[in-house]
Amino acid sequence: MKISIERGTLLKAVGQAQSVVERRNTIPILANVLIEAEGAQVSFRATDLDIEVVDRAPAMVERPGATTVSAVMLHEIVRKLPDGALVTLAEDGAAGRLTVTAGKSTFNLATLPKEDFPVMASSEYATNFSAPAPVLRRLFDKAKFAISTEETRYYLNGVYMHVATGETGPVLRCVATDGHRLARIDAPLPEGAQGMPGVIVPRKTVNELRKLLDDDEMQIAVSVSETKVRFATPAITMTSKVIDGTFPDYTRVIPMNNTRRLEVDASDFAKAVDRVATVSSERSRAVKLSLDEDRLILSVNAPDSGAAEEELAVAYADERLEIGFNAKYLLEIASQVDRENAVFLFNSSGDPTLMREGNDMSAVYVVMPMRV
Amino acid sequence: MPALCRSCLTSFDSGARCPVCRSPRILSHPELFSLSIAHMDCDAFYASVEKRDNPDLRDKPVIVGGGTRGVVSTCCYIARISGVRSAMPMFQALKLCPGAVVIKPRMQAYVEVSRAIRAMMDDLTPAIEPLSLDEAFLDLTGTARLHGAPPAVMLARLVQRMETELGISGSIGLSHNKFLAKIASDLDKPRGFSVIGRAETQAFLEPKPVRIIWGVGTATQAALEKAGIRTIADLLRWDRADLTARFGQMGERLWHLARGEDRRRVSRDEKMKSISKETTFNEDTADADLLDGHLWRLAVQVADRAKAKDLAGRTVTLKLKRADFSQITRRHSLTEPTQIADRIYREARALFDLVPKGAAYRLIGVGIADLAPGASADQSNDLLDPSAATRSRAEQATDAIRARFGKDAIIKGRALR
Numbered sequence: 001m002k003i004s005i006e007r008g009t010l011l012k013a014v015g016q017a018q019s020v021v022e023r024r025n026t027i028p029i030l031a032n033v034l035i036e037a038e039g040a041q042v043s044f045r046a047t048d049l050d051i052e053v054v055d056r057a058p059a060m061v062e063r064p065g066a067t068t069v070s071a072v073m074l075h076e077i078v079r080k081l082p083d084g085a086l087v088t089l090a091e092d093g094a095a096g097r098l099t100v101t102a103g104k105s106t107f108n109l110a111t112l113p114k115e116d117f118p119v120m121a122s123s124e125y126a127t128n129f130s131a132p133a134p135v136l137r138r139l140f141d142k143a144k145f146a147i148s149t150e151e152t153r154y155y156l157n158g159v160y161m162h163v164a165t166g167e168t169g170p171v172l173r174c175v176a177t178d179g180h181r182l183a184r185i186d187a188p189l190p191e192g193a194q195g196m197p198g199v200i201v202p203r204k205t206v207n208e209l210r211k212l213l214d215d216d217e218m219q220i221a222v223s224v225s226e227t228k229v230r231f232a233t234p235a236i237t238m239t240s241k242v243i244d245g246t247f248p249d250y251t252r253v254i255p256m257n258n259t260r261r262l263e264v265d266a267s268d269f270a271k272a273v274d275r276v277a278t279v280s281s282e283r284s285r286a287v288k289l290s291l292d293e294d295r296l297i298l299s300v301n302a303p304d305s306g307a308a309e310e311e312l313a314v315a316y317a318d319e320r321l322e323i324g325f326n327a328k329y330l331l332e333i334a335s336q337v338d339r340e341n342a343v344f345l346f347n348s349s350g351d352p353t354l355m356r357e358g359n360d361m362s363a364v365y366v367v368m369p370m371r372v
Numbered sequence: 373m374p375a376l377c378r379s380c381l382t383s384f385d386s387g388a389r390c391p392v393c394r395s396p397r398i399l400s401h402p403e404l405f406s407l408s409i410a411h412m413d414c415d416a417f418y419a420s421v422e423k424r425d426n427p428d429l430r431d432k433p434v435i436v437g438g439g440t441r442g443v444v445s446t447c448c449y450i451a452r453i454s455g456v457r458s459a460m461p462m463f464q465a466l467k468l469c470p471g472a473v474v475i476k477p478r479m480q481a482y483v484e485v486s487r488a489i490r491a492m493m494d495d496l497t498p499a500i501e502p503l504s505l506d507e508a509f510l511d512l513t514g515t516a517r518l519h520g521a522p523p524a525v526m527l528a529r530l531v532q533r534m535e536t537e538l539g540i541s542g543s544i545g546l547s548h549n550k551f552l553a554k555i556a557s558d559l560d561k562p563r564g565f566s567v568i569g570r571a572e573t574q575a576f577l578e579p580k581p582v583r584i585i586w587g588v589g590t591a592t593q594a595a596l597e598k599a600g601i602r603t604i605a606d607l608l609r610w611d612r613a614d615l616t617a618r619f620g621q622m623g624e625r626l627w628h629l630a631r632g633e634d635r636r637r638v639s640r641d642e643k644m645k646s647i648s649k650e651t652t653f654n655e656d657t658a659d660a661d662l663l664d665g666h667l668w669r670l671a672v673q674v675a676d677r678a679k680a681k682d683l684a685g686r687t688v689t690l691k692l693k694r695a696d697f698s699q700i701t702r703r704h705s706l707t708e709p710t711q712i713a714d715r716i717y718r719e720a721r722a723l724f725d726l727v728p729k730g731a732a733y734r735l736i737g738v739g740i741a742d743l744a745p746g747a748s749a750d751q752s753n754d755l756l757d758p759s760a761a762t763r764s765r766a767e768q769a770t771d772a773i774r775a776r777f778g779k780d781a782i783i784k785g786r787a788l789r
Contacts, residue, residue, distance in 0.1 A: 151704075180754075
């Protein structure tokens with residue numbers, strides 16, 4: 001194999017691939033990227049056995065072929081090469097080396113046989129549809145903060161992507177929860193997504209996927225089976241196993257009959273929560289919300305370190321209520337609001353609270369109160 | 373040289389016998405009346421209580437421990453002659469001493485005696501640091517004027533009172549810090565009284581093996597051995613920086629202790645680090661139902677203790693010992709501290725379910741660690757498990773009933789497994 005490729009193109013392609021490679025690896029081949037050259041194209045394939053990323057780029061292919069080298073090392077080398085350089089990758093099969101040359105720099109990298117590289121078994125996808133990048137970006141970005149890190153509840157370690165019935169008809173829905181808070185985000189159901197099996201997309205996949213979604217104009221091809229999910233752009237194909245487990249019935253825990261309504265500017269609210277929480281050194285900082293007519297008092301009382309209080313003008317017309325929350329959870333939820341006021345719907349100080357943006361039901365959040 | 377008669381507590385100036393009562397139980401040491409940090413350790417405590425309560429056992433070897441499968445908790449001095457030691461597996465102990473009378477521990481009785489001893493120690497000083505039911509550090513610094521007698525006399529009186537009023541003997545170690553006091557109490561057991569003075573500290577320590585240092589177990593000992601350190605004299609040859617570089621914080625500690633320096637205070641509230649309970653079975657078991665029953669009972673015991681101490685744990689731990697004595701430990705951090713048995717049980721159960729199935733175990737243990745004040749415990753409920761809140765309330769109600777009518781007044785069916 002021998003190819004020449006522009007440094008910028010190479011950096012982007014290798015960069016996407018190398019980020020799925022686990023830094024600490026016990027299987028040497030998994031630290032490598034599989035380079036395959038054919039026609040006028042080179043592809044870079046990397047995997048951690050759960051996620052596989054294939055990144056394609058145009059290149060001048062002098063001699064087709066394939067080999068594998070350390071993904072991190074190749075990425076580091078290319079990153080340090082000067083911008084605009086023409087990079088040549090030439091494999092010396094007999095010596096088991098890949099020579100990387102650019103201008104006056106030459107690198108010799110150890111290779112491993114391409115046959116050893118584990119290629120993810122292809123599977124039949126029951127559902128195939130296409131969705132604009134900004135739609136998927138919103139679905140996953142707004143849900144992912146609530147993903148659980150508890151290994152004992154592995155089925156919560158991802159975003160549950162499925163088809164559901166929303167306020168205005170069928171929706172593509174993403175839900176994540178850790179038992180303390182929950183995010184439920186809806187988007188109009190793309191054509192072809194009907195009948196899609198519900199899948200739990202693992203946290204790492206959600207993070208890796210984000211890199212495919214930056215371009216507002218991009219259409220993402222989504223393929224889903226019971227065991228795998230694939231997201232593809234013309235240049236990148238990302239295939240991931242899904243979490244083998246049953247996502248709990250979240251519909252039961254979303255309170256639909258909470259009547260006490262608080263409306264507040266999300267950013268003012270978040271800043272105030274952040275300020276009062278400063279006096280607490282506890283790991284779970286509890287903030288107390290005391291609501292009275294059009295008035296919200298946020299307070300923190302940490303016996304060992306101090307106390308803080310802040311008053312906010314809000315819209316609230318129900319009877320007095322005192323309720324406590326973990327400050328971090330409140331901050332995370334409030335930061336999801338970006339257009340309108342945050343609307344909180346309470347029941348009692350012991351029941352789950354619902355939060356949404358204005359009257360928009362396409363993104364709702366639930367947070368569990370804390371005893372204060 | 374200052375001397376003290378341990379029989380009539382007379383202080384005098386040297387001699388082989390007490391000038392007053394002619395007793396040979398004489399204690400003399402140049403620094404006898406100037407040292408004030410002591411360690412009191414009862415002699416074969418559980419076994420002594422049993423012998424006291426049943427005089428027929430007086431001349432028989434007695435082993436206190438759990439069942440045929442458990443380990444020796446305590447053995448009397450007669451059993452020790454046959455080579456029986458505490459923490460030895462029971463079968464081995466019985467092989468060494470087939471005539472031994474094995475008694476199941478009666479914790480309630482021991483706790484009562486321990487309280488009585490504690491009350492006697494309270495008469496001497498408020499600075500008491502109990503290490504277990506039968507041993508404690510005492511700091512008698514500055515009490516000589518109050519008692520009208522130096523610490524050594526008061527300590528001799530303490531063990532004398534323990535013998536006459538409670539029928540339990542103890543040994544005293546008297547020195548200038550906790551490390552040395554603890555070593556001293558072990559030098560002359562039973563009914564011992566040993567003194568390590570400042571002047572002799574270095575000479576006393578030098579030839580001793582490193583294992584004499586509290587906290588140096590088999591692992592540390594092996595690590596030290598690799599570095600060619602067997603005795604304290606070996607330790608003294610090491611540079612402070614080198615020791616720290618090689619052994620970390622432990623190295624720093626060793627450097628000081630090797631010089632007989634220990635600045636730890638005798639303090640009542642040494643912070644508790646974890647609460648745990650474990651059970652050794654009579655027969656190895658792989659029975660999931662049986663193990664589940666144990667998990668629940670242990671979780672309740674841990675929760676009871678946590679509630680009593682007003683503490684809660686941020687981490688739940690599970691310990692299993694296989695038939696071949698190899699050990700599995702698993703821990704899980706919670707999002708908030710808990711002291712609820714139901715939560716501890718469920719976490720321990722989840723950890724247990726992650727361990728490969730089917731193995732037989734000889735021991736199971738449950739605990740909480742990373743402790744926090746009880747007030748910070750269980751402040752939020754689980755969104756996905758709405759009945760957890762109900763179960764917590766049920767547990768509070770159960771606790772109230774148990775507090776009034778006894779621990780077994782109300783139990784879960786699960787506890788009968």
